[in-house]
Amino acid sequence: MGMLVQKGAGTATLRTLSILLSLLVPAPATRSPDCGGILTPSGLSYFAEVSKPHAERVLRQDLMAPAAPETFLGSPKPSRNQINSVSVAELSLSLVPHAGLRLSIDADLSISPTPSTTTVTRLSILADLHVEMNPEGNLELVTSACRPTLEGSQSIEEIASKSSDSDLDKEINIDKICLEVSKLLLLPNERLISLSAQFPITPSCQLQYLPLAVPMFSEQGITISLQTIFQVAGMAIPLPVSPMPFSMPEPASSSPSHLILAFSEHFYASLFFALEMSGTFNMTLLSPLTTATLAEHIPQDVAAGLLLSVTDTRMMVTAAGAEDVELSLAASNVGPVPAALLEQLFLPTIREEVPAQLNAVLSEGVFLPHIFSFTYTNFNVTIHRDYVLVSCNLKFQEQPGGTPHPPVLAGAGATGVGSPITTQEHCFPLGTGQVPVTSS
Structure with a gap:
C-alpha cells in the first residue's frame, strides 16, 4: 500500500523550505506602483x-x-x-x-x-x-x-x-x-510619515505602503503612487512582477468625494501570494476513507467570488464561495483514483473549507493607505476590469493629548459613525497551492 504520511508534517517541511528559499532570492530592483490615491479639492x-x-x-x-x-x-x-x-x-x-x-x-x-x-x-x-x-x-x-x-x-x-x-x-x-x-x-x-507605517494582516504577515515619488499636483487634486511591501515573519518577500504597469485612473471632475483610492489587480494577487507564503491558507482535509491515505497532495486552482467592503480604514474581504475547483491526483499509494471519485469525496469539503479559511484569515480586514487621526466615511467600492476604486470622505478624529502615532490594529467590529458600507463582488484567483489530504 505504500508509506503513510504523517498528517501535515510533509507539507509543513516543504512550506518552511519554500519560504526560506524565497527569502534568499533578492527582491526586484525595479519599483512600480500597485495602488495609489487622489486627494480631491473637496478633501x-x-x-x-x-x-x-x-x-x-x-x-x-x-x-x-x-x-x-x-x-x-x-x-x-x-x-x-x-x-x-x-x-x-x-x-x-x-x-x-x-x-x-x-x-x-x-x-x-x-x-x-x-x-x-x-x-x-x-x-x-x-x-x-x-x-x-x-x-x-x-x-x-x-x-x-x-x-x-x-x-x-x-x-x-x-x-x-x-x-x-x-x-x-x-x-x-x-x-x-x-x-x-x-x-x-x-x-x-508627522501624518505623512504615518502613511508608511507597517500594518498587520495576520500575526505573521504585514504590509507597508511606500510612496515612490513626490505627489503630483493638478486641478483634479493631489495624486500619489504607492508600492505595497509585504513581509512574512518580519522579512520582505519578493513578489511576482506585475504584467502591466499601473497608473492612477483619472478621477471624475465632479466627484464630491474627499479621497479616491485605487488598487490594481496585481495588489490583490500579491496580497494572497504573501498570505500563501506565510502558510496562512494551509489546511488539512480528512478523507472519509479509513483503509489508507488516499493521496499525499491534491493541487487546486480555486477561483472565489470576493465581497469587498470598507470599515473605518480597512478593506473587508469576504469569500462568497469557491468556484471552478479543479482536482488532480499528484501522488497516491492506492493506485489510480478516478477524477469523479475525487470530486465526490473532496469537492464539497473544499468548496466549504476554502472560503471559511479565507474569511477566518481576513476577518480583521486589510488596512488601506491612510494617515493617523483620519478615518474614512461614505464609502463606495467600484470594481473595474483591472482595478478597484474606493471613493470616500475623510473624518478627523482628534487624539487625546494631540500626540501623533501610527494607528494600531482595531477590532473588526468597529465602524465609522454614519458610514454606509458598499459591497461589491469580484472574482480573484487565490493562487495555486497544495492541500494535504490524509485519512481519518
Whole structure:
C-alpha cells in the first residue's frame, strides 16, 4: 500500500523550505506602483477646515504668551500692546498645478494698547508649500514662500521699516512666522510619515505602503503612487512582477468625494501570494476513507467570488464561495483514483473549507493607505476590469493629548459613525497551492 504520511508534517517541511528559499532570492530592483490615491479639492478643503481650530490654538499660544520661549514675538519684555485674543477668521488651502499648495490664513488679533482701549488688527499669512522626499523616503511639506501682513496690504516688513509708535508692529517676528507656518496645519509631516507605517494582516504577515515619488499636483487634486511591501515573519518577500504597469485612473471632475483610492489587480494577487507564503491558507482535509491515505497532495486552482467592503480604514474581504475547483491526483499509494471519485469525496469539503479559511484569515480586514487621526466615511467600492476604486470622505478624529502615532490594529467590529458600507463582488484567483489530504 505504500508509506503513510504523517498528517501535515510533509507539507509543513516543504512550506518552511519554500519560504526560506524565497527569502534568499533578492527582491526586484525595479519599483512600480500597485495602488495609489487622489486627494480631491473637496478633501483638501476639509483638511483646511479641520486645521482651523488647531491653527487658532497655536497662534494663541505663541502670540498671547510673549514671555514664553519659542514664540512669534521678537522680544520677551512686556509690551504696551497686550494681545487678549486670537481668532482665525479664515484658513484655506488651494491647489497650484505642477507646483504645490497655497495656504491662506486670516486671524483677528484683539489688542489692548492701554487698559481701557481695545482694537482689532488683522494678521494675514500667505504661503506657498510643496512636498519633498527626504533621504529616508518620507514625504515632507516644505515652505517655498511666505508673506505675512498686518492690517491691509502693507507687509510686516514695510510696517517695521517705518517709524511707528506701535510696539506690536516692531515686535512681530516675521522670520519666526514663516519658518513655522506649516505647524499651523494639522502636523502634516508627522501624518505623512504615518502613511508608511507597517500594518498587520495576520500575526505573521504585514504590509507597508511606500510612496515612490513626490505627489503630483493638478486641478483634479493631489495624486500619489504607492508600492505595497509585504513581509512574512518580519522579512520582505519578493513578489511576482506585475504584467502591466499601473497608473492612477483619472478621477471624475465632479466627484464630491474627499479621497479616491485605487488598487490594481496585481495588489490583490500579491496580497494572497504573501498570505500563501506565510502558510496562512494551509489546511488539512480528512478523507472519509479509513483503509489508507488516499493521496499525499491534491493541487487546486480555486477561483472565489470576493465581497469587498470598507470599515473605518480597512478593506473587508469576504469569500462568497469557491468556484471552478479543479482536482488532480499528484501522488497516491492506492493506485489510480478516478477524477469523479475525487470530486465526490473532496469537492464539497473544499468548496466549504476554502472560503471559511479565507474569511477566518481576513476577518480583521486589510488596512488601506491612510494617515493617523483620519478615518474614512461614505464609502463606495467600484470594481473595474483591472482595478478597484474606493471613493470616500475623510473624518478627523482628534487624539487625546494631540500626540501623533501610527494607528494600531482595531477590532473588526468597529465602524465609522454614519458610514454606509458598499459591497461589491469580484472574482480573484487565490493562487495555486497544495492541500494535504490524509485519512481519518
